[in-house]
Amino acid sequence: MERTTIDLWVGIFVALGIAALLGLAMKVGNLTTNTIGATYTVEAAFENIGGLKSRAPVKSAGVVVGRVGDIRFDASTYEAIVSINIDRQFSFPADTFANIYTAGLLGEQYIGLEAGGDEIALKEGDKIMQTQDAVVLEKMISQFLYNKASEPESAAKTPTHDDSVKTDDDALTANAL
Amino acid sequence: MTHSYIHIAVKRFLQKLGNNFIDQIWRLGAGARLFALMLISSGESFRRFRLVVREVYFTGVLSLVIISVSAFFVGMVLALQGYNTLQKYGSSEAIGVLVALSLVRELGPVVTALLFAGRAGTAITAEIGLMKATEQLSAMEMMAVSPVSRVIAPRFWAGVIALPILAALFSMIGILGGYLVAVPLIGVDAGAFWSQMQANVDWRFDIVNGVIKSIVFGVACTMIALFEGYDAPPTAEGVSRATTRTVVTSSLVVLALDFALTSFMII
Numbered sequence: 227m228e229r230t231t232i233d234l235w236v237g238i239f240v241a242l243g244i245a246a247l248l249g250l251a252m253k254v255g256n257l258t259t260n261t262i263g264a265t266y267t268v269e270a271a272f273e274n275i276g277g278l279k280s281r282a283p284v285k286s287a288g289v290v291v292g293r294v295g296d297i298r299f300d301a302s303t304y305e306a307i308v309s310i311n312i313d314r315q316f317s318f319p320a321d322t323f324a325n326i327y328t329a330g331l332l333g334e335q336y337i338g339l340e341a342g343g344d345e346i347a348l349k350e351g352d353k354i355m356q357t358q359d360a361v362v363l364e365k366m367i368s369q370f371l372y373n374k375a376s377e378p379e380s381a382a383k384t385p386t387h388d389d390s391v392k393t394d395d396d397a398l399t400a401n402a403l
Numbered sequence: 404m405t406h407s408y409i410h411i412a413v414k415r416f417l418q419k420l421g422n423n424f425i426d427q428i429w430r431l432g433a434g435a436r437l438f439a440l441m442l443i444s445s446g447e448s449f450r451r452f453r454l455v456v457r458e459v460y461f462t463g464v465l466s467l468v469i470i471s472v473s474a475f476f477v478g479m480v481l482a483l484q485g486y487n488t489l490q491k492y493g494s495s496e497a498i499g500v501l502v503a504l505s506l507v508r509e510l511g512p513v514v515t516a517l518l519f520a521g522r523a524g525t526a527i528t529a530e531i532g533l534m535k536a537t538e539q540l541s542a543m544e545m546m547a548v549s550p551v552s553r554v555i556a557p558r559f560w561a562g563v564i565a566l567p568i569l570a571a572l573f574s575m576i577g578i579l580g581g582y583l584v585a586v587p588l589i590g591v592d593a594g595a596f597w598s599q600m601q602a603n604v605d606w607r608f609d610i611v612n613g614v615i616k617s618i619v620f621g622v623a624c625t626m627i628a629l630f631e632g633y634d635a636p637p638t639a640e641g642v643s644r645a646t647t648r649t650v651v652t653s654s655l656v657v658l659a660l661d662f663a664l665t666s667f668m669i670i
Contacts, residue, residue, distance in 0.1 A: 232460045239464045243568030246575040247614070253597070254503050254578060255606040281605075 265311035266350040267295060270324040270337075275306045276360025278326055278335045284310050286339040291316045294337060310337060310354070319344035320352065326360035335360060434630040437551070441559055441629075444552035454557035455564070462523040462558070462625075463565030467572070469522055470515060474573040477510060478502060478580025485581075486589050496595035500603045502581035503574075507604060507613045511574035513661050516620035519566055520653035524628035527558055528649040531632025532642035555629050562625025563618065570617035612668045616661065623660060624653045 275297065284292035295309035312318065321342030328335050348354070448455050485501040531554065534540050540550040578600075585591045604610065628649045635645035 232457055235464045236456050236459045239459065239467065239565075240568065242467075243571050246568075246571040247610075249575050250507065250571060250610050251606055254507065254575075254600055255604045255610050281608075 264314045265292060266314055266348075267309050267311050268348050268350075268352045268354055269307055269309050270354040270357050271300065271303065271305040271307055272324075272326065272357050272359050273305055274359040274362060275308060276326060276328075276335055276362060278308065278337070278360060282334060282336050284312065284337045284339060286316070286318070286341065291339065308337070312339075312348075317347040320346045320348055321356065322348060322354055323356045323358070324354045325358040328361070430630075430634065433634065434626070437555070437630055437633060438626055440551050441555050441626075444549055445556035445560065447552040448557040448560055454553075455560050458558045458561030459565050461526065462519075462561050463569060466519060466522045466565070466569060469518055470569050470573050471576050473514065473518060474511075474576035475580040477514060477573075478506065478577030478582075479584045481505060481510075481577070482581035482584035482589070486585060486591070495589075495591055496599055498581070498585045498591055499596035499600035502585070503578055503600045503604050504609065506574045506577040506581075507609050509661070509665075511577065512570045512613050512616040512620055513657060515570040515573045515617060516566065516624055516657040517654055519562075519569060519621075520624045520628070520650055520657070523562065523565070524624050524649045524653050525646045527562075527625070527628040528632040528635070528646045529642060531555075531558075531629065532635035532637075532645050535633065535635060536637035536639075536642060538637075555633065558629060559622075559625050562628075563621040566621030566624065567614050567617040570613065570620075574613065608668075615668075616664050619660060619664060620657050623656050627653045627656060 278294065278297065280294050280296055282294045283290045284294060292310055292312035295311045297306060297308050299305075300307050310324070318339060319342045321344040323340040323342060325338045325340065326335055327338045342356075481502045482498055485498045486495055489495045489497055489501065531540075534550075534554065540554070543550045543553060582593075582596065586593045586596055631645040631649045631652070632642075635641045
């Protein structure tokens with residue numbers, strides 16, 4: 227079979243294509259950084275998962291140790307059941323704490339695992355008992371406003387009044403002025 | 404009097420409309436038949452793979468220059484525009500994610516397919532149309548050589564092989580162009596550029612989906628170009644019209660298919 231220059235060019239072309247795909251996989255995609263091998267799955271129930279999505283990272287001490295599997299709604303307890311796939315090389319104690327955090331101010335949400343002190347390790351199919359819900363900004367603001375409203379005296383008195391013997395009425399009028 | 408003139412004009416218009424519609428349906432059927440025939444008789448192009456390699460040279464290798472140059476500029480423009488908007492929200496480091504995701508998911512496969520239709524699709528249509536006009540295809544049939552397995556099938560498989568490779572190159576070169584604008588020119592941190600990109604571009608759901616898209620576009624673009632050439636009236640005007648139709652139909656089909664594929668993939 228004789229060789230022609232066309233064969234050489236097509237060979238170069240195909241090699242370039244494979245190199246581009248490899249480059250996309252290694253340099254652009256997360257094939258190298260976030261690959262998780264064999265996993266075991268545990269479940270955690272949350273009252274509110276906020277914006278958590280499946281395939282979101284599961285981190286412990288900031289390091290990715292797994293991925294969120296599927297998320298479903300339990301109609302009997304009205305809770306969200308999140309299945310968490312954790313890499314087999316990391317074992318966590320049975321009393322591990324699962325929190326939903328947000329990366330940065332506007333970032334994606336992820337699950338943070340905080341190891342407890344139990345001797346027994348989490349196994350496939352186990353349930354994480356201690357969970358903390360996602361922080362919902364509206365809830366936080368309304369709670370803050372509620373706390374503010376429930377203690378008007380301290381809120382009104384704190385401003386720069388050196389004589390603290392004034393009556394409530396005086397304090398309110400002073401504040402208004 | 405005028406009433407009957409209007410009557411005739413409307414009738415003619417409707418007749419033309421109906422004729423065109425029926426013609427399009429006929430062409431769709433004929434195209435499907437050619438596709439099936441081509442699939443059945445593509446055994447020869449794998450037994451004599453040299454035929455396919457030759458066509459990969461003409462459709463793929465010769466498209467490299469236009470693909471790389473346009474990818475480079477598309478990547479640079481994406482970085483400029485993205486930076487302009489992202490810095491308003493104080494997140495100019497996300498520019499790497501923006502460039503990579505838009506290229507890998509959409510622009511890589513789609514723009515490559517559009518350029519491919521213009522660069523390689525027209526060449527295929529004109530070549531086959533002229534082969535038909537100069538009765539080379541009939542001559543092959545006379546010699547008991549099937550033009551579908553000897554001419555159509557190798558070009559089809561070459562297009563299906565070449566387009567994904569070109570699309571992958573487009574995405575990679577576009578990202579390099581975006582890097583050049585974002586990091587040395589604008590001054591975004593190089594580490595943040597790559598690390599945010601790696602954290603947010605998924606191998607299976609972004610890159611592999613892009614490759615799947617480009618394979619589908621390769622099938623569509625090449626098949627349209629082949630059919631238009633095979634179906635062209637054997638005249639100079641017929642071939643020129645077929646070439647125009649190749650570009651128009653391919654572009655529309657690619658954009659429509661892109662919407663359909665994305666709606667399946669995004670869930």
